[in-house]
Every structure is written in C-alpha cells, then in structure tokens.
Amino acid sequence: MGTLRGRLLPPVLAIAFSALLCTVTLMVSGANPASGIAAMVTQVGEGSVAVDIVNSAAVYYLAALAVAIGFQMNLFNIGVEGQFRVAAVTAAIVGAAIDLPAGLHAVVVILTAAVTGALYAAIPALLKITRNVHEVISSIMLNAIAAGVIALLIREDMFGELRGSNIGTHTIPESGWVGGIGFGDRGTLFGLVFLVLVIGVGYWVMMNRTRFGFELRASGESPTAAAAGGVNARRMILVAMLMSGAVAGLVAMPELLGRDHTYLITSPAGYGFTGIAIALLGRNHPGGIALGALLWAFLDKSSLALDNVGVPKEIVTIMQGSIVLSVVIAYEVVRRVELRAERRRVGRQLGANGGGTGNGGATPAAATAGGAS
C-alpha cells in the first residue's frame, strides 16, 4: 500500500458501493432511501446519540485493534470474542473482591483483564506452536468454551448473584470505577476512551518504529524472508497472540468500569466479531480502524431512527455486511493496479531502452554459461 490514494480509495469505493446496494434494496422493498439517510443523520444530534457513538466506537476500536495485531502477521485471531468475555468476567470478579484506593483499584482491574485476555489467547498460540493446530479452529472452539466458563463463574454458588431475573458478578465498589465526562442529558463520555486513544497511538508507534513491529509485518508479508532475516517465527506467533489477547481483554473495560460495574450474563457480546470486520475495513491501520469504528458505531446507533420513518433498521446490517465484502475486494483490486502502475513508473523513469535486458548497454562483462556436466 504505497500511496495515500491507494489507502483511501478502497474503503471509499466499498462504502459507496454498499450505500448504492442499500439504496437499491430499499427502493425494491418500497421504502424511501432519502428519508432513511436523513433520519440517520439527524439522529446523531438527538439526545445522547453522539456520545453513545463515540463510546461504542471506543469499544469497537479495541476489538478491531486486537484483531489487527494478529492480522499483521497473518494470524486470524477469531477468538477475540472469547478472550474479551473471559477477561471481562474475571476482571469484574477480581474488581468486586478487592478493596483498594480509588485509581489503583481500577488499574488493578484493567491489568487483570489484560492478563486474562492474554492467557486465554496463549492457548491457541501454544497449540499452534507446539502442535500446529490452526488458530482459527482452536480459537473458535475456545469462544464456545468461554461462554460455558462465564456461565459457570457467575453462578450464585461461585462468584455471582441473582438480580431479578438476571445473574451477574457482584458489583465493583466505587473506588474501582472510572469516571467519565458528563455532557448533561447529552450523555457521559467513558473516561477510558482516552486510554483507547493512547493504545491506538502506541500501536502505531509499535508497528512503525520498533523492531518488534517490523518483525511482525515481515512475518506477515513473507514468513520465509522473515526467517532468513533472523525472525523467530514461533516466538512471533506467541508474542503476537499474547498482545492481541491483552488488547482483547480490555474490550469490555470502558463499559464495565464506566457504566455497568458488574458483568451480567446478558452483557453485550459479539464485539469480537465486529472487530474483525472493522480491522478489515481499516486495513489494520490505527487511523483507518478509528474511522471504521466510528462508521460502525454511527450505523448501529442511528439505525434506531429508521423505524420511525418506515425503513426497516435491518438495512444497516446489510450495509455493514456489504461494506466488509466489497472492501476486501476493493483492496485487492487497488493493490494489483497500484503495483502494476508502480512497475510501469519505475520502468519509465529508468528509460526502457530498446536493446538488451534490464540495464541495457551494460558494461562488457565476463559471463559464460554454466559449463558442462
């Protein structure tokens, strides 16, 4: 991905294409696309929607970043879902069980979540390194196991308590909460949104300025060249999965420490899968992922307005799905076109001369065929 155009064009094309697709779908089903779009845009100004979008985007951002770390070296950590949920319930239990000064309490809870996520991600990593088990298979299965583990942990006779018809962990004391920035009836921005920003910047620095990031990208691009360059593939798999898992572990923290203070059996799930879509959309780039997360959150939150104008809000799901599908295709097409263009450009700038190969007019050199055998 060389040029800025090469980076921006695919997602723009994909979004335009899926918008077109949705328009057609709406028209076929007899709804009015224009009023739908207008309703979604005006919805942003309503009540706490704008703040909700940012809060939600922060959560998506973490999930997508977790996926992107794996993607950088062609590891498909589809287990972000399980990792974040196990981490969330563990952190909630720990947070409710300890009593520490304000601030420190929250730090301990956050670290617990990161460590738990990393440990849960270590399982597929170790399986891959030692037994060559594909991480997609093992982490999907671990997602299913995670659901069972959570159900077990928040039983009343374990660490849970019954609240009406719901069941969840004990409430984290106030010293473990992370306050937000209140905008009155416009909602409250999670304090951890700023942590998310820091992690995003850290991710960029790691990928672009550190040896580790370089080795990660090199392994992703060409495992053979990376190995010849002294990159230890197995170590990279382990570290990348641990980091991916640690970030995944943080996914539920903004909501847990900023709003819910308990992990319920009904707490939101599915962020891990959303993260995959957003990582694809943002091409693993921290800025791209941020835009993708905001777009996703916008579609989610303002879709609620669609029912008011007689447009089924499921159209948003169609749009999200078609964005992901078309962005994958668009990236590949643009990549090929760009590479070809660059080859041509290099050829032109070097002045392709009519004769000889490559550097035509080469210095007379000693060269013979490989003799006889």
Add this chain to the structure above:
Amino acid sequence: MTTTHPGGDSAVVLAGITKRFPGVVANRDVHLTVRRGEVHALCGENGAGKSTLMKILYGMQQPDEGTIEVHGEQVRFRSPADAIAAGIGMVHQHFMLADNLTVLENVVLGAEHLHGIGGRARRRIAELGRQTGFGIDPDAVVEQLGVADRQRVEILKVLYRGARIVILDEPTAVLVPQEVEELFVSVRSMREQGYTFLFISHKLDEVRSIADSITVIRRGTTVGTADPRTVSNRQLAEMMVGSELPSPETRESTVTDRPVLELRSLSLRSADGLRDLLHDVDLVVRAGEIVGIAGVEGNGQTELVEAVMGMRRITSGQVLLSGRDLTRAGTLARREAGIGYVPEDRHRHGLLLTQPLWANRVLGYQTRRPVARRGGWLDIDGARRDTERIVREFDVRTPGIEVAAAALSGGNQQKLIIGRELSGDPAVLVASHPTRGVDVGAQALIWEQIKDARAAGLAVLLVSADLDELIGLSDTIKVMLRGRLVADADPRTVTPEELGAAMTGAGAHERGDTGNDERGHGAAEGGER
C-alpha cells in the same frame, strides 16, 4: 493432428518475436525454426530470455510483435489451452503435481473429457507408457515417487493431452547423471516415433549429446544456430556470451591463514529420517578466501547454506565463526555475529516485496546500527540514508527508495541484497547463486563487489551452478555430491568440463585417490534409489 503435408517439415516457426516488459525487453526479434521429429535445443545463459520465449510458444504470454507457425499454420495462442489444442505441451522445471493423488489421477486431472477417468484412461496411459518406455505404476501415489519418476509423470501428462511437440524446460537440472541418461534414452525413442522436442538448457555437454540442432539465444535475441556434431563447447559458450569473453578474474591471492567459518562434520538427516541430506561436511573458509561449492543442483547445497544460516537444525556437527561456537545459535544471532547471507531465491528469502526499499534494508539487520537503535527501536532515518548509500554505491537502478522492492528488475533487486549483506561489516558472506537470473551488467558489478570485499579480508562461501563464476571467483573449489564434499579442485587449473565431470561423480579432479573412493560411495547410493 496435422501430419505431413502443409508447411514442409517444420513443426514450429517463430518469426520476429518481440516481448517487452516494463523496463525490460525480454525477447527481441527472435527467429526459431524447429523441424518435425527433431530434438531442438535452445541454449542461453540465465536471464537470456529462454523461458519467456517458451512461455510465448506455450501461450502463457502473448508476444508484442512477431508470428508463430505450428505445422505451417499461423496461430495465436491466448492461453496454454490453445497451445495444447495445437499439440504443444510443456514440462515445467518445477513440477506441478498433486502429491496425494496417484499417477493415473494426476495424468487425468483436468483432461477428463479425453478418455474419461476409468478403464479407457488407464488403457491410454498404459499405451503411452509402452511407447515412451516409462515403466510407472499408474496406481502409485506421487508423493512416493522419486524426482525422475515425477518428471516422467509430467511428460505423460503432456502426451496424454495429445502433444506432439514437447517443450522440456531445463529437464536435467533436477536429475542425477544416471537419470539424465535414462531421460535421454526415452527422448530418443520418442523422437523415432515422430515426437518433436524443444529442449531448453544451458548445460552444453547435454545439449550436444541429445540435440539434432541448436539455437543460441543471447540477451533476448537469437544469435544463430549450430550443429551439435561439429560445434565445440567453447564455441557454443562464445555464442552464448557474445564477444564479451570470460575472464572473470585477475587472480591475486588474498587468502590468509585465519579461519573464519569452520564447519565440523556437519550432518543433516531428512525430515523422514531416511536420507542424509548432508553427511560429515568439513569445511574451512579463511579470511580473504572465497570457497566455491560446485555440484549438480539438489545435492545438498541448499541444505548446507541453510544449516550455516541456522535456518535448518543440523543433526550433528559444529558451526564456528572465528572460533566461536554458533551451533546452537539462531539465525539472527548468527547474522549479528557477522554472517551475511545472499539467498538463492531472492523473492522467497531475500526481500519483502511490497515494502519499500528502505524497509528491505532493515530485514536481517533489525537489531543493528545504522537501521536500529538500542532498546528495540528502529532508526528509520538511518535506514533511509543507508539505503540511499547502497543505491548509489551498488548502482541500483531505481527512481527512489520509497518504491516497493517488487517494482525493481531482478538484477537491481539482487544488487540491493548484495549491498545490504555487505553493509553489516560481515566476517563471512554466504552467497548462493549470487548472479542467477541477473543481467550481465549487474553480474559484473556483483562480482566486482564480492572481489573487493574479499580483498578487504571477507571470507566467502560461494554456491553456484555457474561453473565459470565458480572458477573465476573462487580460491578453492569443493565438489558436492549427495550431501558430501567429494573432491577438491584448483580453480587456477581446472576447466568447466573437468569440474562438470567431478560434479556428476564421473571422475574427480586432483586429490585423485580420495576422489575416486568417494565416487564409489556416490554410485552405490545411486543404486539404492
């Protein structure tokens, strides 16, 4: 299938073929006439444009100019399917077989419409087997076959699809001498039955032994034809390289008595534990010395290099660098200790193709100045500056250091790699086919740089299939056969012919007695296969 009448007796006529790639003219005004029922050899050095020409004839590439006639009729191939329909088949250098299927299944795969997949197909394969003299069990699973048998399956595939004109792309590169002879027996008997062969090779002795006529291609264009009965290797070689005659070296020994790279009884077993890929290899490379490894490809050179680089775990033995034991060190530690590495396949092992040139400068050096700082930080500015230096000093033709490595031509990619691997102030350079597939200009420059580094005290382990390169550059030559070093040769006196003979185990140069002994081993092992 056209038989005798139109177009006289020529099977293939290529006239005025020109093919341009961005920045490179791969073929220029090529003329080639192949008579029906002959074995026609196409000779040229690496990078001369043989493969592109054959891809054009096989429909994988379309020529920009020129015409193709097959059996007297002008044709335009848009894809290999068209070429196959016209009776042309190609056996690629790298086999394209499904290992987990049987011979029958591999042959029939994709050609089910011809004779079905049952009894008729089986009978047709048996018939072809009789015609060609290939005794292969159609129910054998391909993964259990040796290289020579796999090649036969590839040829069967081509014949099964109705080819009467068969292109063999460097068919002997992967074979040991006995297998080469067997292949030639089959080719000769098929020629008697009216098949036409286009035989691509740069091995002159083989070409002279099998071909009825020879066309030489140099720097993208055909420079003439020769009669194999009268032409000598020397004459052919001169045609292949033109007037730029080989004198790769003005020799002036810079060899010191300080050992840099020492290998002590290095052994490596294959993954299935059945064969020794390397057997008791002892080797010393001294400062200022270039040790060349000669051998037919596939005799353990790749494994030797990867064992030295720590990319393969050796079964037993020791690797020492300036007396320091690196046997248990990983690839990065070995590189940091001062081993530079020019891999044989620059795309697979040398470059990150989509990354800019400066990122490629970092590869393998991610822990060292000037491209990295302490504490795991990269020094991007340092990497950019040093890449600029390499581009300048090694004459890498590129518009800038931000272009992706994939956009450069092969020769320029290779110059970048050589520049990189000579930058870390290495104690030893492990160079595998350093000028394979690069143009002559880049070749001269790469040789010059290696010689300069040697004069400055660099130890070089050079693996090459280009015997003139080996003889020209090396201070000592070791011959490798079946994973062993079987003979030594003195590059001041040895000829490519003698070296070639030693490589096939047919007679070792110098060190006569031991050489003969070792040949005995080689032959015995050959019998086991």
